[in-house]
Amino acid sequence: MSDFKTLIAKVKSTITEVSVEAAKAELGGSIFLDVREPSETADGHVKGALLIPRGLLELRVEDRITDKARPIVAYCAGGNRSAFAAASLRELGYTNVTSMIGGFAAWKQAGLDFAVPVTLTAEQSVRYSRHLLMPEVGEAGQIKLMQSKVLLLGAGGLGSPSAYYLAAAGVGTLGIIDSDVVDRSNLQRQIIHNESRIGMPKVESAAKTIAELNPDVKVKAYNTRLTAENVLEIFSDYDVIVDGGDNFPTRYLVNDACVHLGKPNVTGSVFRFEGQITVIQPGVGPCYRCLYPEPPPPEFAPSCQEAGVLGVLPGTMGLLQATEVIKLLLGLGSPLVGRLMLYDALEQKFRELKIRRDPGCKMCGDHATFTGFTEYEQFCRLEPAT
Amino acid sequence: MAITIRIPTALRKLAGGLDKVSADAGTVREVIAALGVSHPALAAQLLDEAGNLRSFVNLYANEDSIKELNGLDTPLKSGDDLSIVPAIAGG
Numbered sequence: 001m002s003d004f005k006t007l008i009a010k011v012k013s014t015i016t017e018v019s020v021e022a023a024k025a026e027l028g029g030s031i032f033l034d035v036r037e038p039s040e041t042a043d044g045h046v047k048g049a050l051l052i053p054r055g056l057l058e059l060r061v062e063d064r065i066t067d068k069a070r071p072i073v074a075y076c077a078g079g080n081r082s083a084f085a086a087a088s089l090r091e092l093g094y095t096n097v098t099s100m101i102g103g104f105a106a107w108k109q110a111g112l113d114f115a116v117p118v119t120l121t122a123e124q125s126v127r128y129s130r131h132l133l134m135p136e137v138g139e140a141g142q143i144k145l146m147q148s149k150v151l152l153l154g155a156g157g158l159g160s161p162s163a164y165y166l167a168a169a170g171v172g173t174l175g176i177i178d179s180d181v182v183d184r185s186n187l188q189r190q191i192i193h194n195e196s197r198i199g200m201p202k203v204e205s206a207a208k209t210i211a212e213l214n215p216d217v218k219v220k221a222y223n224t225r226l227t228a229e230n231v232l233e234i235f236s237d238y239d240v241i242v243d244g245g246d247n248f249p250t251r252y253l254v255n256d257a258c259v260h261l262g263k264p265n266v267t268g269s270v271f272r273f274e275g276q277i278t279v280i281q282p283g284v285g286p287c288y289r290c291l292y293p294e295p296p297p298p299e300f301a302p303s304c305q306e307a308g309v310l311g312v313l314p315g316t317m318g319l320l321q322a323t324e325v326i327k328l329l330l331g332l333g334s335p336l337v338g339r340l341m342l343y344d345a346l347e348q349k350f351r352e353l354k355i356r357r358d359p360g361c362k363m364c365g366d367h368a369t370f371t372g373f374t375e376y377e378q379f380c381r382l383e384p385a386t
Numbered sequence: 387m388a389i390t391i392r393i394p395t396a397l398r399k400l401a402g403g404l405d406k407v408s409a410d411a412g413t414v415r416e417v418i419a420a421l422g423v424s425h426p427a428l429a430a431q432l433l434d435e436a437g438n439l440r441s442f443v444n445l446y447a448n449e450d451s452i453k454e455l456n457g458l459d460t461p462l463k464s465g466d467d468l469s470i471v472p473a474i475a476g477g
Contacts, residue, residue, distance in 0.1 A: 158477045246477035271474040272395040292473040294441035300431065307476055314477070342471065346395075353446050353471065356454055 008080055015086040018098045020106045023073045030071040033061075035085045036104070040077060046107060047115040054081045058088055068093045075100035075107070118143050124216065128170055141330050142170060146216065148329045151175035151238040153226065153254055155202040157314030158244025158268050160192035162322040167210040167217045169326060174210065175238055177222035178202040189311040226250055228373040231257040240325050243267040244318060248295035249376035255280065255288035256373055259363045264328050264335075268321045270309050275317035275343040278336050278355065279324050282364060285337035290358040295376055313345050389417055389462050392469040393428070400428040414445060415458040417468055432470065442473040 002010075018026075026032075032049040034041055041051050052060050054076065065072065072094060074082040079101050086099040100107070108114060120128065120139060124146075131137040137145075150171050152159045155178040163174055180202050182193045190202075197205035203221035210219050222234060226245075235241060235257050243254045243265055251267065258265040259282045267288060268277040280287050295301070320341070327333045342351045359366045388408045393401050401407055402425070409420035422429040434440050437458075445452045446469040452460045462468065 154477045156477050244477040246475060248473070248475045251473075251475055268477075269474045270476045274395050274474070276471075276474060291444065292442045295475075296440070296442040296473065300440070300442065301475070309476055340471070351469075353444075353449060353469075354451065354454070356451070358453075 008083065011087050012083050012099075015083055015090065016098045017079070017083070017101050018073065019101050020110045020112065023075070023098070023100045023107075024110075024112055026071065026073050030073045031065060033065075033072050033074045033082075033085070034104070035074055035076050035081050040104075042117065042119055044108070044114045044116045045104065046075070047113055049075075054085055057085055058092065061089065061092065061094075065094070069095050071096040071098075073098050073100055076103045078103040078105055118147070124170075127214075127216075131169070136332055137330060145170050145326070145329055146172040148240070149173040149175065149238045150240050150242060150325055150329075151177065151235065152242045152244060153250065154178050154244040154246060155190070155192060155206040156180075156186065156244060156246055157189045157270060157309060158318040158321060159242070160190045160206070161315045161318035162242055162244060162325070163206055163210065164192050164213070165319060165322045166325060167214050169322075170214065170216055171325075171329070172216070173218045173220060173238075175220040175222065175234070176203045176206050177224065177226055177234065178206075179223060179225045189309065189314050191315070226253060228253065228375050231373065232261065235261055235263060238263065240328050241265045242321055242325055244314075244321065247378060248301060249378050251288065252295055252376060253373055256363050258282060259287050260370055266321045266324045266328070266336075268317045270314045270317050272308055273310050273313060273345040275313055275320075275345075276340060277317055277320050277324070277343075278338075278340045279328070281328075281335065281337045286355045286357040287361060287364045289363045290361045291340065291355050293358075293362065298377065310345055313343075316343060316345070388464055390465075390467050391417060391421065392467060394470055394472060394474075396472055396474055397428060397431060397470060400431060401425045412461060412463075413458070414447065414452050414460045414462065414468065417462065418458070431472075444471040445469070446471055 032046045034045045034049040034051045035054040035057055037053050050064055074085045074097060076082040082099040086097045089097045128142045131142050132139055148171050150166055152163050155176050163176060166174060182197045182200050182202055182205050184198055186193060192209045193205045201223045203223045207219040207221050210217050231253055241258055241263055245251055262282045265280040267280060324336055327335055338355050340353045340355050362368055389411055391407050393405055409417045411417040411420055418429050418432055432443055447455060447460050448467050
């Protein structure tokens, strides 16, 4: 009969132990193998370490470390479990295994760098389970969404459904910029607001709805108009911009700022029964000015926020925008770059038209030089000029 | 040589409410000239005073922008579609 003390002493006598300082010198060369339990590694581990709990080590290690001559530094919390691990690895044929004396506790005590892994909480694992079930998203994709920052231009017809679904999907930070207050006439389509919010700033109303839907999401509310002065500062913080604005001057400002900053812009617009959507990815495809070089003057502008629109139409278009955002964030599928998608609700038809980058484009052309933003006159007309 | 001109909702008011009209023409320029007679307000929405396509409107001959083809001189044949695709800004 042996006791633990005798056993561990015996095991340690058959393996090689290294100090934390010696192990540190192996960073970048050796594989750091953390054999602690997930509940322990959740609080931090050596950067880049391979995490296999001691109980699953023999079952999994050969899939994860195929080269049995690779130097391995095994560690646990204090240096005992990793000693057993090292002995077992040698049994499996690994020839260059050491066990780190003092384990992760000693590593931290020495003031050495470590990583705190981002993991999903139990509640998050349930909330996002339908994402986690798909390998295209999975836990890594979900964490990516949670670390992403998306800015929505407008909490109106398009911004409402986009923001709502992006919040449900767990996009970690949603910036929303809008200077309007909720009006009863908005509620026919702007589903993120409701009757009790009439008179409240739209960004505040949207933030409330999102907080009730998903407390994981941080909303940054900008109760202001986008201008040439504030656009760069606001945009610089975000990964993707979603243009659901309701006027031409803002659309051109958003385009120009996105091209200037190299940020993807998922731009959508609606009028009555029709919608348009495209993804502008600067440096990859055309920009909005390649398609429409200049906005219409007021007498030719066919729309503004008061022009009629079928209430469900911005729902369809806003969700197409949200879909493109998720795809961009996760790097999935083919984004609508260089493709203008038109939707006709009456015919229930989608059409796709090609857009090419214009080498002579004022913003993204071959000889374009940025000389500041052009600000167009704000206007609002009910009907096209006749 | 009947060409079908597709009119988006934003511009239907300028074409008597029609969603498409047809014109006998061999080029895009000829289509617009024909529209200038039948629906002058619509034609005025497409070309500026100098006769160039306006910066906020695109014309697609079937699936291709006329900018990628021969512009206003892009040839059309009977059965072709010419779609008017204006910038819209509603949100």
